[in-house]
Ligand SMILES: NC(=O)C1=CN([C@@H]2O[C@H](COP(=O)(O)OP(=O)(O)OC[C@H]3O[C@@H](n4cnc5c(N)ncnc54)[C@H](O)[C@@H]3O)[C@@H](O)[C@H]2O)C=CC1
């Protein structure tokens with residue numbers, strides 16, 4: 001059932017879409033209640049997370065809706081349904097009937113995004129995109145509003161010059177249920193020559209154009225009164241009719257100034273002078289493309305929301321971006337487009353203007369406070385992931401600071417301390433960029449300050465600017481009716497201030513400047529990194545433990561220690577830690593050469609310890625580790641790096657029985673062999689990350705324990721949880737030992753196999769067949785001169801391995817291939833063909849080739865059609881010449897190129913790049929024929945190094 005009439009096309013007034021408050025809920029659904037105000041209204045929202053980043057951004061937007069709603073007395077009933085690829089996997093169709101009927105019965109629909117590589121080769125009716133088109137058609141949402149405004153906070157994120165981008169504020173009104181996306185006939189056939197053809201039809205009926213035109217005129221009327229209709233009326237009949245009907249409808253809106261533009265010109269004008277546009281109305285396909293283009297003017301496609309409305313029924317609200325499979329699952333997505341779509345849902349779909357406004361303000365406030373996801377990040381801002389951005393928006397929604405105070409300057413943080421008390425923290429960087437002279441008196445006198453809050457007649461201000469010139473923040477503390485001293489501020493507020501200061505150096509400065517900050521910093525400090533500066537070591541550590549009683553993470557590193565620096569921390573130090581750091585969960589000891597098993601046994605009483613990293617603690621033995629693991633039952637992360645005396649592995653067996661371990665790293669511990677890993681037994685079950693590195697210099701001095709490895713065959717290694725596996729200098733026995741796990745890790749995302757002797761095609765084929773989620777593979781192939789430990793075992797991997805990976809791992813985005821010795825083309829195990837198969841079949845973003853002589857100019861030519869490739873690293877690829885290098889300027893997405901020790905390339909190869917600024921970064925190391933002059937201007941940032949000693 002529809003919540004409210006959305007669109008009366010004849011009298012369309014987008015901002016007056018005030019739905020009658022509808023109080024209804026379905027007993028079947030779960031209520032998500034928020035408590036700030038008792039809810040007076042309730043709405044049912046269908047959530048369609050979809051694929052890729054869809055679920056990540058929807059989860060943020062859902063939280064934002066809940067909080068904004070609760071503050072406005074609105075209750076939401078969310079119903080989550082599958083669509084797109086997720087629905088295909090679940091039900092076999094991209095839009096299940098139940099999803100459509102649930103959507104139709106709700107008050108509004110919020111969609112993430114659909115699509116992904118996995119389904120790219122599906123037949124048309126089984127593509128995720130078909131599901132979205134069916135949804136739009138099913139909901140009859142013909143009018144798609146796509147606003148694109150350049151926010152002052154994001155001008156720097158725009159790819160256009162500041163003077164071109166600044167102030168852009170336009171709205172694309174896109175027709176959404178007609179045109180070439182739906183027109184018939186469509187399909188595949190053969191022409192008169194028997195050749196295969198594909199065809200679609202761009203078709204519009206007059207009524208379809210009339211109704212979208214009215215929406216556009218109404219929208220323009222509410223904005224700056226200018227409407228530009230974009231078509232291709234010089235070529236297409238459908239566009240000719242479009243122009244005719246738009247002109248006819250114009251007579252109903254004499255107050256709106258109408259112009260027409262061909263789409264090719266519009267695409268150009270959008271980047272030449274976007275400010276000329278107010279409202280654009282256009283057909284389905286042109287609107288799709290032009291709004292993506294417009295998004296880049298505003299900084300990122302991750303910022304643009306949209307509302308799709310029909311005459312009846314619920315509206316569909318979605319970000320304009322797609323499922324971004326290249327960043328999916330990495331917490332990198334910008335959720336703001338979806339959050340702003342939720343605001344459009346409140347405004348256009350439910351008529352809840354105030355709640356919508358809250359969300360829009362919160363987004364601006366979050367940007368004001370300097371938080372940025374990667375796509376919009378620039379210098380001086382704080383990079384956050386999708387989740388953290390969502391948390392910051394939530395904080396901003398709930399702020400109680402008067403808008404007038406907020407508007408004075410860009411605030412990094414504003415917080416109510418107690419009634420009438422405000423703390424305002426400015427970013428000095430920002431103030432500098434705004435030419436604000438930081439002058440206490442001038443600020444007090446500023447009319448802005450007084451006019452905004454006349455009652456702030458005689459504020460007491462405390463500036464902490466003089467603390468440290470390197471401090472990146474400036475505090476302004478305003479208190480009303482109080483002394484204005486830091487000592488009067490409530491604890492929680494001072495805690496929050498400290499929370500904002502991330503750099504230890506800033507924290508130290510701030511806490512030196514003010515006793516309160518000092519005291520609170522002591523209580524709040526959670527992590528500590530110390531080393532050679534601890535002198536006398538044990539006493540100094542004792543002082544630090546007393547000062548910071550709440551430490552959870554401690555790193556002690558004596559890298560670079562010399563005896564003249566004082567005595568190192570010893571076992572007593574660990575006793576001090578275990579007695580005084582009651583909350584210690586994460587401990588790293590690096591180069592602590594004085595520590596013995598006795599010290600480790602003290603740590604056994606740290607009941608909360610969950611991560612222990614030992615890096616070169618040469619005196620400890622397996623007994624010490626056993627005593628530790630017996631005491632610390634919560635250990636989930638253990639790193640042993642160059643612990644040369646650890647030979648017995650009972651501790652591994654013990655850990656295995658506990659089944660707690662999630663991350664194990666054993667590197668260069670000479671006395672631990674591949675076969676020892678079996679001792680982990682059922683502990684494999686939870687292991688997500690395993691790094692095992694044999695010390696290459698010692699491998700052949702020890703006896704490879706064939707018998708122990710043979711036993712692996714009989715064992716079932718439950719390694720299904722494994723996500724990251726790294727094996728370096730290991731021996732892979734055919735069908736036994738480590739080979740067993742390669743074909744079993746069905747959740748593997750990252751694999752690094754570095755000089756693993758004995759590795760065969762069948763191992764990689766098994767791995768590829770099992771690990772369809774693989775995103776990153778790094779293979780370093782041992783040379784023919786590696787000691788043939790397994791005499792009958794062929795050492796070479798061939799193209800069969802690469803082909804299996806290409807065929808089975810459709811999400812693979814990072815590939816690194818290297819040979820420990822140069823492989824001459826005639827001997828190469830991986831030929832150009834194998835590498836090309838990978839490039840052609842997988843969405844590779846990072847490619848690194850080291851010593852791969854089979855990769856030549858033909859390979860470079862193939863990269864011209866590598867759609868996703870962003871980073872290319874070529875090391876000792878001697879068959880690449882200038883001709884191949886010149887093709888780099890044609891690689892569609894490349895932004896980082898690293899060349900190292902490549903003999904065949906000269907300055908000429910880089911010439912097409914010079915002045916083009918296509919690349920963000922060019923790094924040239926030790927290439928004898930490339931000069932420092934040759935790299936100048938070949939990328940926005942260039943590094944050059946030339947040490948040719950490697951050649952001699
Ligand atoms: N409405 C929808 O659900 C749409 C779905 N798609 C589907 O999405 C898949 C990927 O299509 P693409 O052409 O790559 O378009 P896309 O919009 O998914 O991604 C284009 C580029 O923008 C970036 N990007 C997109 N959204 C972002 C965000 N919120 N934060 C940060 N960066 C973001 C991506 O990382 C990528 O580099 C395809 O399967 C396509 O059919 C594409 C467009 C719309």
Ligand SMILES: CC(C)CC(=O)C(=O)O
Pocket residue numbers: 115129130132133288320
């Ligand atoms: C994914 C498609 C169905 C459409 C599209 O690209 C869009 O509407 O943004």
